[in-house]
Amino acid sequence: MSTLAHTMMTAARSADSGLASPGELDRYPYAEAPGVDRVGVPAWDGADPELGRVGRRSAGSRGRGLHGQLVQQLGQMIVSGDLGADRPLVPEEIGQRFEVSRTVVRESLRVLEAKGLVSARPNVGTRVRPVSDWNLLDPDIIEWRAFGPQRDDQRRELSELRWTIEPLAARLAAGHGREDVQQRLADMVEIMGHAMGQGDALTFARADSEFHSLLIQVASNRMLEHLSGIVSAALQVSGGPVTGCERPNEASLVQHGRIVDALAGGDGAAAESAMRQLLTVHPEVERVVPAPREH
Helix, strand or coil: CCHHHHHHHHHHHHHHHCCCCCCHHHHCCCCCCCCCCCCCCCCCCCCCHHHHCCCCCCHHHCCCCHHHHHHHHHHHHHHHCCCCCCCEECHHHHHHHHCCCHHHHHHHHHHHHHCCCEEEECCCEEEECCHHHCCCCCHHHHHHHHCCCCHHHHHHHHHHHHHHHHHHHHHHHCCCCCHHHHHHHHHHHHHHHHHHHCCCHHHHHHHHHHHHHHHHHHCCCHHHHHCHHHHHHHHHCCCCCCCHHHCCCHHHHHHHHHHHHHHHCCCHHHHHHHHHHHCCCCHHHCCCCCCCCCC
């Protein structure tokens, strides 16, 4: 096993046990294990005060300060529909409900405003905005939708978007033969293989996420690169058999290897074809996304 593979697998185990290796957890984003239920967010009115307190950290707010946890709580409540469109958000009421300072509330609402979830206007105050105004490509909103009532729609839409973005990125990446990047991609495939052999789904997911993000970045298309965060978010919130990447198996590993080989050979058509085979669509989206085909 390579040093990199050993490092990532060790870091993944540390993360799973709550112990972080220095620098590793920030460097390698990873997905939660499939089937893990998020802690539900209470309704605004009549909720158990203990569940509403920001001090109670859910799975989705690990490692966040008060400000980040409040953004998480309010964001989930808005996206889930517990706080419907045009609902007024009174800072004083929020501060009392979640037992945080006025400064924390103010900064949290600014973050939500930047995401398009709320708007603040003079003499009107802060109100929840309709879905049509949300920044649906924001990684946080993707996560909140994927673990809320809209989970099925969110995962289907992400799969369709990935099927559009990533085959093109693979084709473009084949024209940029940087040996260091190709080696890094090969390293990720090696790590995935070792992780699969040991039943380590967490390390497999982390290596898979880096593989896809790196592939988009090496395509040398700044607009595609801007979308790399969407792919990472999609991998992190995967909770069902939507794409082949979410099933650590030999077929998935083979397709990743085919992509690496095609990039090394400068074969854009083969890289694109391998990516389409990898992104096997879920039966629910076959109406929208055509089945993968060989070139």
